[in-house]
Amino acid sequence: MERITIRFKVNGEDAIVAVAPHWNLLRVLREELELTGAKEGCGAGECGACTVLVNGRAVNACLYPAVEADGAEVTTVEGLAGPGGELHPIQRAFVEKGAVQCGFCTPGMVLSAKALLDRVPLPSEEEIRTALAGNLCRCTGYAQIIEAVQAAAEELSR
Numbered sequence: 394m395e396r397i398t399i400r401f402k403v404n405g406e407d408a409i410v411a412v413a414p415h416w417n418l419l420r421v422l423r424e425e426l427e428l429t430g431a432k433e434g435c436g437a438g439e440c441g442a443c444t445v446l447v448n449g450r451a452v453n454a455c456l457y458p459a460v461e462a463d464g465a466e467v468t469t470v471e472g473l474a475g476p477g478g479e480l481h482p483i484q485r486a487f488v489e490k491g492a493v494q495c496g497f498c499t500p501g502m503v504l505s506a507k508a509l510l511d512r513v514p515l516p517s518e519e520e521i522r523t524a525l526a527g528n529l530c531r532c533t534g535y536a537q538i539i540e541a542v543q544a545a546a547e548e549l550s551r
């Protein structure tokens with residue numbers, strides 16, 4: 394099958410991948426680049442488990458055509474930790490507030506939260522709920538997730 398070569402940055406590193414026209418970004422990240430933090434839940438844009446950042450914007454990688462990532466800057470959850478492996482403040486807040494249970498939704502939640510906090514450093518609860526509306530969690534009941542984002546916002550704004 395015909396392949397198209399795309400060049401983009403993933404977590405600050407150059408990536409060059411020959412993709413089939415119908416591949417989505419999630420497949421490229423997980424299967425070609427072995428970045429398995431983004432999860433495939435529904436595969437249909439409903440659950441947010443596959444959320445990554447493309448040029449700073451949270452997208453559903455399961456619906457995002459891989460060819461459209463050409464030239465983009467992509468961030469996955471693997472790119473959030475510091476150089477020594479220390480957790481990003483949003484990740485740490487999720488752990489400290491008990492916002493992680495099975496963890497399947499967590500990479501997507503964390504990246505949706507990051508996209509929000511990069512844009513709105515101290516969001517209201519309503520803004521947090523709106524930003525995370527596309528990320529489903531079957532475990533936590535959301536209260537701890539909201540608290541975690543609020544705690545991270547306060548820490549990052551200090």
Ligand code: FES
Nearest residue numbers: 434435436441455
């Ligand atoms: S796997 Fe992409 S939105 Fe569910």
Ligand code: FES
Nearest residue numbers: 494495530531532
């Ligand atoms: S922690 Fe299990 S789906 Fe959210």
